[in-house]
Amino acid sequence: xxxxxLIDVKQASYSYGGQAAVCxxxxxxxxxxxxxxxxxxxxxxxxxxxLLSGNLLADExxxxxxxxxxxxxxxxxxxxxxxLPEVPPLYPDLRVAEALDHAARLQGLRxxxxxxxxxxxxxxxxxxxxxRRLIGRLSKGxxxxxxxxxxxxxxxxxxxLDEPSSGLDPLQNIALRELIRELGxxxxxxxxxxxLADIEAACDEALIMHDGRxxxxxxxxxxxxxxxxFAGPPPLQDLASLPGVTGVEAVDERRAHLACPxxxxxxxxxxxxxxxxANGWPLTELLPARSGLEQVFVxxxxxxxxxPEPHPx
Amino acid sequence: MLITIARAELLRLFRTPVGWxxxxxxxxxxxxxxxxxxxxxxxxxxxxxxxxxxxxxIGSRSLGSSAYAAMLVxxxxxxxxFSGEWRSGAIQLLLGAxxxxxxxxxxxxxxxxxxxxxxxxxxxxMPLSLALAGRLDTGLVLSAALGVWLLLASFTAIGLxxxxxxxxQAVAAFAGIAVLMLSWLLALLAGTGIGWLDxxxxxxxxxxxxxxxxxxxxxxxxxxxxxxxxxxxxxLTALRVERLREGGIx
Numbered sequence: 001x002x003x004x005x006l007i008d009v010k011q012a013s014y015s016y017g018g019q020a021a022v023c024x025x026x027x028x029x030x031x032x033x034x035x036x037x038x039x040x041x042x043x044x045x046x047x048x049x050x051l052l053s054g055n056l057l058a059d060e061x062x063x064x065x066x067x068x069x070x071x072x073x074x075x076x077x078x079x080x081x082x083x084l085p086e087v088p089p090l091y092p093d094l095r096v097a098e099a100l101d102h103a104a105r106l107q108g109l110r111x112x113x114x115x116x117x118x119x120x121x122x123x124x125x126x127x128x129x130x131x132r133r134l135i136g137r138l139s140k141g142x143x144x145x146x147x148x149x150x151x152x153x154x155x156x157x158x159x160x161l162d163e164p165s166s167g168l169d170p171l172q173n174i175a176l177r178e179l180i181r182e183l184g185x186x187x188x189x190x191x192x193x194x195x196l197a198d199i200e201a202a203c204d205e206a207l208i209m210h211d212g213r214x215x216x217x218x219x220x221x222x223x224x225x226x227x228x229x230f231a232g233p234p235p236l237q238d239l240a241s242l243p244g245v246t247g248v249e250a251v252d253e254r255r256a257h258l259a260c261p262x263x264x265x266x267x268x269x270x271x272x273x274x275x276x277x278a279n280g281w282p283l284t285e286l287l288p289a290r291s292g293l294e295q296v297f298v299x300x301x302x303x304x305x306x307x308p309e310p311h312p313x
Numbered sequence: 314m315l316i317t318i319a320r321a322e323l324l325r326l327f328r329t330p331v332g333w334x335x336x337x338x339x340x341x342x343x344x345x346x347x348x349x350x351x352x353x354x355x356x357x358x359x360x361x362x363x364x365x366x367x368x369x370x371i372g373s374r375s376l377g378s379s380a381y382a383a384m385l386v387x388x389x390x391x392x393x394x395f396s397g398e399w400r401s402g403a404i405q406l407l408l409g410a411x412x413x414x415x416x417x418x419x420x421x422x423x424x425x426x427x428x429x430x431x432x433x434x435x436x437x438x439m440p441l442s443l444a445l446a447g448r449l450d451t452g453l454v455l456s457a458a459l460g461v462w463l464l465l466a467s468f469t470a471i472g473l474x475x476x477x478x479x480x481x482q483a484v485a486a487f488a489g490i491a492v493l494m495l496s497w498l499l500a501l502l503a504g505t506g507i508g509w510l511d512x513x514x515x516x517x518x519x520x521x522x523x524x525x526x527x528x529x530x531x532x533x534x535x536x537x538x539x540x541x542x543x544x545x546x547x548x549l550t551a552l553r554v555e556r557l558r559e560g561g562i563x
Contacts, residue, residue: 055409057559074559078411087402089409091321093328105317106410134328150406 004031006080006158006188007052012061014047021047023212025061029158034184036199036220037192038297039209045192046086048209049162052190053083066157079107082156082187086163088147092136096127096146099135100153107154121149125179141172145179152183159189165198177202196294206293208300215300218293225259227251228272229285238279244268249295254284257295314412315420322394322424332428335390339382340435346378347371347439368450372440373457373527379436380523383465384497388489390428391472392482394421395550399480404557414555418473418547425469433462453529460526463539464519468493470546477553496520 007029014022022044029035029052039045050056051063054070054077063070066080091099100118109117122128125145130138135146144164152159161180165173180202183189193199199206200220208216225247228234234256240248244264249257260268269286276283289295326332350371398404407417437458443449471492476485500518503511515521519542522535 053409055405055558075411075413078409081409083405083409085402085405087405089403089406090401091325091403091406092401093325094321098324102317102321103406106314106406106412108314108411 005029006031006066007190008062008064009052010062012051012058012063014051014056014059020212022051022058025051025212025214027052027207027214029188029190031157031188032185033205034180034189034191034203036203036206037190037209038194038196038199038206038293039192040194040301043209044212045194045209046162047212049083049160049190049192050085052158053081053160054078055083079154080157082151082154082159084147084151084159084161084164086166088143089150090135090143090147093134095132095134096138096142096149097122097131099146100149103150104153109154117153117155120155121153124152124182125149126175139172140167141169141175144168144172144176148179152187157187159183159187161189161191163193164191165193165195173198196297200293208297210301216296218296220293225257225289226265226269226272227255227257227285227287227289228283229255231282231284235279235281238275238281239272242268242271242275244271251295251298257289314416315423318407318412318417318420319424319427322421323427326390326393326424326428331390331393335386336428336432336435339379339386339432342382343375343379343436343439347375350375366450367443367447368440368453369528372443372449372454373529376436376440376454376457376461377523377527380461380464380520381497383461383468384493385490387429387465387468388472388475388486388493390425391469391476391489392485393476394425394473395477396480396482396485397476399557400482408554408558414551414553414558415548417554418477418550422470422473422547422550425473426466429462429465429469433458433465436461450529456529456531457527459531460523460535463526463536463543464523467519467539467542467546470543470550474546474550474553477550477557493519 005028007027009025009027012022012025013020025048027048037045037048047056051058052065054065054074057071057074065077068077068080070077094102097118100121101114104114104117122131125148127142127145127149130142135143138146148161148164151161164180165176168176177198180189180191184204191199191202203220205217205219207214208218228239231254233253234250236248236250236256239245239256239258242258244260244267245258246261247259251257258268258272273283354367354371395404398407412420437454440454440457441449441451444451472485472489475488475492479485496517496519499514500521503514503518503521505511519539522538525532525535
């Protein structure tokens, strides 16, 4: 197994009392990459994260964490994992610095290493202003950050964050995305969310999950096209004939996604605006679609919902 | 690892009013009983049963009375340990740490025992103050204090186990009170006249084992009984923690 693959999951399944939550999961996480796990509520995201954290043992298949079999080394793998559950495990009656000290001691850190770890986590998660405050009195954003600080206190190779942005205000959310990006530079990070924008802003790649399976895998990058909004229904045929457009797809009743290689974008935009004025379908919005993830997500979910029942595990 | 878990448990106990209020409640109950016993003693110094002077009749008895208060108080203390954390999700921090089930169960028990030990020291002060009034049998009072400490240790272990069974704090507390009451009632039932049954009931009752320690008799059978009960329930708690971890809780 190459060194940079920190988590390797093969055909893992887990069911709660006969009801399959995760089914035939294949997954690899690498150092230096932020992976987003996208799915509607109940798709199996949290169960997946708990399987990867070693808090659940797979019924079938294998989970390797930093080369260790999760089923055999149930305690040793914990040193490699920093896991933030959906509800951060916090003691409201401890102060931030005390909670971090406690978390570090639980991971076996002592003395100078302990003090360093606490100081580093406080700095990374920007908790310096609230280090003496009781956790119960913190705002939701600070609480979430304290949870992340606890999870990364022992500098684990893999960081698993379950819906870390839930309940945060927009400013807190932007700060959180920055923090996740920063952590992604030298760790393997897996972030679960049902919010597209979070995944697009913070991740290098996205996995779409539905009914306990990963149904799509996509890299996230800029320059894959534009989303155009119109006053009426999108004129799909006119749009497809524009120069540089390699594909057109309706997003909803008034919007369409135009796929276009980066080199041809300038020409395509000029032609689009000219055609809009000349042909009488006024543009109401024009946004660079960072990844087209939304289209894929909606398409995957609607296909699955109308299509045949997924094969049971 | 043990010390880390115990320290956090104890620290959190005193961060909230619970730890302080429960200390005060038990202390108050003992003070009231102590006052009544002193009053009775002044009226008729040797009239009340077993004659071992005021060391037993006031000192030991006031300590023993705190055992009744503890039956109600200990479950309120232990319900937070697992049920409370389980409900709030904070338990994940311990379950996700590289600690064994035994370390988690024993660590929490030791933390709670810090509180119990402080309580026993405080409870011993009033009986020991009798030394100011006359010739106190210090050994007798210390034996009684040891008995109460051992009894509370077993109560704590039982409460801790019940707390690990449910995420409802109220259920954990009431179940704890019920179990401890039952173990007390068993001793009262021992008067059936059927020899082996009476003996069995006495052996199963925790307060039965406290009795001889209150009389200054440190019987290794009684000490062993408390130690075994305590160890049994810590062990059960450890198994339960492992199950929570492997089976997964949400």
